[in-house]
Amino acid sequence: MKAIAGLSRVFVMVAVVLPMIFVGDQSSASAAELGELVEYQLTFPVDGEHHFRDWFWSRRSGGIHHAQDIMADKMLPVLAVADGTIRQVNWTGGSSPDPARCCTLVLKHDDGWESRYIHLNNDTPGTDDGAGWGIAEGIAPGVHVAAGTVIGWVGDSGNAEGTASHLHFELLDPTGVYVNPFHALAQAGGNWLGSGAGDPLFDGSRLLRVGDRGADVQRLQVVLNELGISPGAADGIFGPFTAAAVRGFQIDVGITADGLVGPATRAALDARYDPGTQQPDRILRLGDRGPDVTRLQELLGDAGHDPGPADGIFGTRTNAAVHSFQASARLTVDGLVGPITRSALGF
Numbered sequence: 001m002k003a004i005a006g007l008s009r010v011f012v013m014v015a016v017v018l019p020m021i022f023v024g025d026q027s028s029a030s031a032a033e034l035g036e037l038v039e040y041q042l043t044f045p046v047d048g049e050h051h052f053r054d055w056f057w058s059r060r061s062g063g064i065h066h067a068q069d070i071m072a073d074k075m076l077p078v079l080a081v082a083d084g085t086i087r088q089v090n091w092t093g094g095s096s097p098d099p100a101r102c103c104t105l106v107l108k109h110d111d112g113w114e115s116r117y118i119h120l121n122n123d124t125p126g127t128d129d130g131a132g133w134g135i136a137e138g139i140a141p142g143v144h145v146a147a148g149t150v151i152g153w154v155g156d157s158g159n160a161e162g163t164a165s166h167l168h169f170e171l172l173d174p175t176g177v178y179v180n181p182f183h184a185l186a187q188a189g190g191n192w193l194g195s196g197a198g199d200p201l202f203d204g205s206r207l208l209r210v211g212d213r214g215a216d217v218q219r220l221q222v223v224l225n226e227l228g229i230s231p232g233a234a235d236g237i238f239g240p241f242t243a244a245a246v247r248g249f250q251i252d253v254g255i256t257a258d259g260l261v262g263p264a265t266r267a268a269l270d271a272r273y274d275p276g277t278q279q280p281d282r283i284l285r286l287g288d289r290g291p292d293v294t295r296l297q298e299l300l301g302d303a304g305h306d307p308g309p310a311d312g313i314f315g316t317r318t319n320a321a322v323h324s325f326q327a328s329a330r331l332t333v334d335g336l337v338g339p340i341t342r343s344a345l346g347f
């Protein structure tokens with residue numbers, strides 16, 4: 001139900017004209033924000049048939065999900081997404097991981113990023129007996145592996161015993177911030193369903209308040225701004241200006257003016273937010289998202305300039321494809337999709 005709601009939201013989602021911070025290419029990039037859709041090159045972690053949607057912001061016990069669940073059959077190989085060193089097996093860095101805590105892995109990438117693999121197999125193949133093992137031979141704390149190495153197998157261990165088997169996959173930037181790996185997984189060839197990444201605010205579930213930071217806070221700031229209530233810079237940091245803007249909005253719509261963004265305020269924001277206010281022929285650029293970006297990506301692909309998956313997010317690959325298209329069409333190469341580039345694309 002959540003996924004369907006997210007899907008319809010994505011279809012009506014409009015431009016977010018804010019500078020998304022794309023890390024990955026820039027080694028000097030500052031820390032990511034919670035839930036940032038990063039451009040990070042990785043090897044897809046499941047070798048075989050699978051699917052996933054953007055479940056990063058879903059509410060789960062203990063807060064938001066801050067991961068992607070890659071649905072796949074038990075015993076499909078799980079691969080290291082990058083070159084790196086195994087740091088933990090079953091949540092311990094020691095040499096004898098507790099078999100009762102089977103089965104999880106933490107991989108510290110050579111570039112300082114980190115990936116975590118949860119719900120690996122714990123059953124004898126063909127059963128649900130909890131008596132098996134889901135970590136590949138020789139995979140132990142301190143062992144260095146290359147990207148693509150089989151490190152384990154898909155399962156349903158931990159609190160996934162009652163659900164379909166899947167790999168719960170987390171990605172952390174070098175400062176330990178949980179980023180949203182949706183885009184990175186899609187660009188690694190993952191089979192994502194739906195029309196792209198969810199909306200961190202409207203599909204999200206976190207109670208937002210002063211001191212919070214993240215992609216959901218940034219989206220909140222953009223939405224408030226578009227509603228004519230300036231929260232200050234859309235910097236992803238919930239400070240006093242953002243709190244004042246939230247209270248202003250709450251007074252406006254007649255709900256408790258507590259400056260907290262919970263379900264009632266989200267619903268009121270959603271109801272008030274009008275995607276129709278966006279110009280239909282806006283100039284598209286890096287960081288934009290929406291159905292028109294999806295269309296742009298399809299047209300670029302048709303024209304032979306691969307923008308990556310048509311996921312409605314104008315990321316660095318889409319940007320590169322626009323540059324390449326503009327060069328081949330002898331247009332000004334600026335990465336901006338305005339009237340001239342639109343018409344050259346038949347957009």
Ligand SMILES: [Zn+2]
Pocket residue numbers: 065067068069167168169
């Ligand atoms: Zn999960």
